[in-house]
Amino acid sequence: xxxxxxxxxxxxxVDEHWTTGIRHLMLEAGLSALQDAAIETVDAVYVxxxxxxxIAGQSQLGALAVDFMGLGNTxxxxxxxxxxxxxxxxxxxTMAVASGMAxxxxxxxxxxxxxxxxxxTTAALAAAADAEYEAGQxxxxxxxxxxxxxxxxxxxxxxxxxxxxxxxxxxxxxxNNPNAMFQSRISAEAYARAPMIATPVGLLDASxxxxxxxxxxxxxxxxARALSPAPVKIRAxxxxxxxxxxxxxxDPLALEAARTSAHxxxxxxxxxxxxxxxxxxxxxxxxxxxxxxxxxxxxxxxxGVQLALDGExxxxxxxxxxxxxGLKARGHPVGATGIYQVVEAVLQLRGLAGANQLPNARLxxxxxxxxxxxxxxxxxxxxxx
Amino acid sequence: xxxxxxxxxxxxxVDEHWTTGIRHLMLEAGLSALQDAAIETVDAVYVxxxxxxxIAGQSQLGALAVDFMGLGNTxxxxxxxxxxxxxxxxxxxTMAVASGMAxxxxxxxxxxxxxxxxxxTTAALAAAADAEYEAGQxxxxxxxxxxxxxxxxxxxxxxxxxxxxxxxxxxxxxxNNPNAMFQSRISAEAYARAPMIATPVGLLDASxxxxxxxxxxxxxxxxARALSPAPVKIRAxxxxxxxxxxxxxxDPLALEAARTSAHxxxxxxxxxxxxxxxxxxxxxxxxxxxxxxxxxxxxxxxxGVQLALDGExxxxxxxxxxxxxGLKARGHPVGATGIYQVVEAVLQLRGLAGANQLPNARLxxxxxxxxxxxxxxxxxxxxxx
Numbered sequence: 001x002x003x004x005x006x007x008x009x010x011x012x013x014v015d016e017h018w019t020t021g022i023r024h025l026m027l028e029a030g031l032s033a034l035q036d037a038a039i040e041t042v043d044a045v046y047v048x049x050x051x052x053x054x055i056a057g058q059s060q061l062g063a064l065a066v067d068f069m070g071l072g073n074t075x076x077x078x079x080x081x082x083x084x085x086x087x088x089x090x091x092x093x094t095m096a097v098a099s100g101m102a103x104x105x106x107x108x109x110x111x112x113x114x115x116x117x118x119x120x121t122t123a124a125l126a127a128a129a130d131a132e133y134e135a136g137q138x139x140x141x142x143x144x145x146x147x148x149x150x151x152x153x154x155x156x157x158x159x160x161x162x163x164x165x166x167x168x169x170x171x172x173x174x175x176n177n178p179n180a181m182f183q184s185r186i187s188a189e190a191y192a193r194a195p196m197i198a199t200p201v202g203l204l205d206a207s208x209x210x211x212x213x214x215x216x217x218x219x220x221x222x223x224a225r226a227l228s229p230a231p232v233k234i235r236a237x238x239x240x241x242x243x244x245x246x247x248x249x250x251d252p253l254a255l256e257a258a259r260t261s262a263h264x265x266x267x268x269x270x271x272x273x274x275x276x277x278x279x280x281x282x283x284x285x286x287x288x289x290x291x292x293x294x295x296x297x298x299x300x301x302x303x304g305v306q307l308a309l310d311g312e313x314x315x316x317x318x319x320x321x322x323x324x325x326g327l328k329a330r331g332h333p334v335g336a337t338g339i340y341q342v343v344e345a346v347l348q349l350r351g352l353a354g355a356n357q358l359p360n361a362r363l364x365x366x367x368x369x370x371x372x373x374x375x376x377x378x379x380x381x382x383x384x385x
Numbered sequence: 386x387x388x389x390x391x392x393x394x395x396x397x398x399v400d401e402h403w404t405t406g407i408r409h410l411m412l413e414a415g416l417s418a419l420q421d422a423a424i425e426t427v428d429a430v431y432v433x434x435x436x437x438x439x440i441a442g443q444s445q446l447g448a449l450a451v452d453f454m455g456l457g458n459t460x461x462x463x464x465x466x467x468x469x470x471x472x473x474x475x476x477x478x479t480m481a482v483a484s485g486m487a488x489x490x491x492x493x494x495x496x497x498x499x500x501x502x503x504x505x506t507t508a509a510l511a512a513a514a515d516a517e518y519e520a521g522q523x524x525x526x527x528x529x530x531x532x533x534x535x536x537x538x539x540x541x542x543x544x545x546x547x548x549x550x551x552x553x554x555x556x557x558x559x560x561n562n563p564n565a566m567f568q569s570r571i572s573a574e575a576y577a578r579a580p581m582i583a584t585p586v587g588l589l590d591a592s593x594x595x596x597x598x599x600x601x602x603x604x605x606x607x608x609a610r611a612l613s614p615a616p617v618k619i620r621a622x623x624x625x626x627x628x629x630x631x632x633x634x635x636d637p638l639a640l641e642a643a644r645t646s647a648h649x650x651x652x653x654x655x656x657x658x659x660x661x662x663x664x665x666x667x668x669x670x671x672x673x674x675x676x677x678x679x680x681x682x683x684x685x686x687x688x689g690v691q692l693a694l695d696g697e698x699x700x701x702x703x704x705x706x707x708x709x710x711g712l713k714a715r716g717h718p719v720g721a722t723g724i725y726q727v728v729e730a731v732l733q734l735r736g737l738a739g740a741n742q743l744p745n746a747r748l749x750x751x752x753x754x755x756x757x758x759x760x761x762x763x764x765x766x767x768x769x770x
Binding site: 079 | 386387406408429435436438439441442443444445446447448449451452457458459460461462463464465466467469470473477479480481483484485486504508509511512513514515516517520521622624625626627628629630633641642645755756759760
């Protein structure tokens with residue numbers, strides 16, 4: 001098995017792109033990544049996307065991507081694992097390069113959630129849950145997270161206000177990310193005043209509906225230094241799974257799939273959580289940030305919120321998260337998020353994260369969550385520069 | 386790169402499964418394949434599916450599959466390339482085993498097209514075309530194929546009746562396949578009398594809307610003989626692509642993606658078309674069967690129909706196709722079709738194809754087409770028994 005490295009990155013701003021179609025988003029991010037890698041073609045393109053069939057009546061995003069990007073007869077198809085689709089596409093790309101079946105691969109994540117022609121976005125997002133046992137009973141994805149948050153507060157005695165720093169920190173970091181949807185600070189007071197969407201999930205606990213695309217170019221690690229001035233090695237790619245319906249999980253607050261995914265990744269990379277310089281986690285909701293920190297070994301059960309309260313999740317903290325704004329402030333174009341996380345991790349590892357640059361960042365982790373914790377994919381990345 | 390073999394197969398009957406959900410179809414085919422391989426777990430499950438998000442409001446089929454099959458914390462996600470989703474899932478599974486990132490993989494194809502709760506099936510299928518330039522203008526998938534057939538008849542002087550044997554042969558072979566949707570013969574007269582759906586595509590030129598699931602278990606070829614009494618080696622897996630919108634193709638009747646896909650496969654396997662004992666092609670429409678035979682090197686341009694007229698596509702002919710009924714008679718549950726083709730090829734290579742068994746079948750080819758020719762995936766399989 002060949003080691004795999006990232007030699008190029010690209011992204012569109014995350015925004016409500018009312019005048020831009022899904023093919024244009026793919027084009028912009030994809031060509032930008034090829035340009036960054038200083039190459040013109042690849043052997044395969046794998047597209048992470050969740051909603052295009054439901055929302056836009058467009059399947060076959062692989063074919064659409066290579067067609068519109070002018071890549072002609074290049075292998076391409078779509079990979080889907082709800083909100084973890086981006087990381088799943090990266091994993092398929094990693095397998096293609098690792099196996100030798102491809103040398104250069106473009107892993108591209110894209111989602112266009114505004115301007116829907118088909119099913120309304122909230123209804124379409126509910127497809128990430130169990131359609132018959134959850135969504136079919138009327139529960140939305142926000143409501144599922146609200147149940148988890150409610151239970152967490154009940155079990156461990158936290159109040160809603162204790163979660164504020166997850167949102168405050170993400171927004172503070174988004175200020176310096178030109179591709180973030182929200183480049184503005186919020187205060188703990190604003191967080192507390194925000195209207196409830198599904199109690200106890202308030203407006204500022206939740207990531208926004210938005211559009212965006214991000215892409216990375218993969219190559220065999222052995223050639224990466226010849227191809228890129230600052231390649232990043234994929235030290236680990238690992239998947240954890242849990243039952244799709246939350247009610248089928250023995251211990252929903254354990255986020256079991258994150259635990260197995262992260263610990264498999266630690267084993268593959270032979271590192272410990274404390275070796276990591278930062279952790280781009282899946283803060284689609286503040287409760288998910290807390291659960292992910294705990295399941296991934298950064299805090300004990302019920303203590304994830306304490307890390308936020310103590311300021312340990314900031315750029316100066318022990319476990320910097322959401323360093324470029326995270327899902328909360330950069331935005332969460334669902335099928336693209338897993339690739340955005342990796343693009344931002346690469347920026348940190350290249351030393352190109354601007355005002356948000358972490359000193360001497362060498363080792364970072366990304367974690368992408370699909371379906372309220374059913375599919376969780378963790379990658380550990382190391383700068384080779 | 387490790388060679389990969391198939392050590393287990395499973396399938397549900399193809400039918401209108403009005404009382405069976407998508408999770409039950411996956412369960413039946415998946416467990417049947419595990420049982421056939423005499424194993425209880427795998428390292429990963431890749432699900433080929435096109436329509437579940439649009440039709441059933443269910444994404445995350447990977448998580449649903451492992452959850453409902455009792456496979457617990459097993460890596461799983463969905464792979465989509467419209468009607469070529471099944472073969473794309475097989476290709477991802479092949480990459481996983483080839484790379485060493487997995488040893489045992491279940492590649493599962495599933496589609497439930499009846500009993501839709503979301504978009505109506507014909508509208509959902511149009512998502513395989515270009516949503517903005519084709520489907521958005523009102524053309525259905527049948528109509529796209531009708532345009533290709535019309536042009537073919539005009540270019541080469543064939544009449545509608547000349548295509549009859551594609552449907553007649555498929556139905557004749559379906560009679561002996563207990564899993565085929567149509568287990569009844571049709572006559573050339575019945576073909577000619579069938580109502581037009583979109584001229585010149587008649588009812589008996591088109592494959593049916595239906596439900597089904599099929600699965601194969603993959604393992605490293607080096608261990609295959611120890612694991613299975615009759616393993617089948619994947620000699621080649623190859624993808625060809627063409628522009629998504631038919632109007633963007635320089636020569637729509639060339640089926641360029643099939644040509645590159647098949648010829649890449651021949652090169653990888655180091656075989657010629659005439660070395661193959663049979664060819665499970667993608668006869669979603671009779672015109673696709675003709676174009677695929679030509680593009681894959683079995684007939685000259687415009688002469689694919691002649692093979693059917695001469696009886697060369699029957700079990701006794703030079704190029705047996707649709708040996709268990711093909712898409713026309715076995716049925717075409719779109720995202721599952723690519724796996725059904727491989728399951729049937731394995732039956733032939735194991736000598737277990739019953740009344741339709743080809744004598745001394747050793748080498749077979751499958752070809753799965755997505756999006757009226759945009760994504761075409763070819764596999765060459767060889768019996769190791």
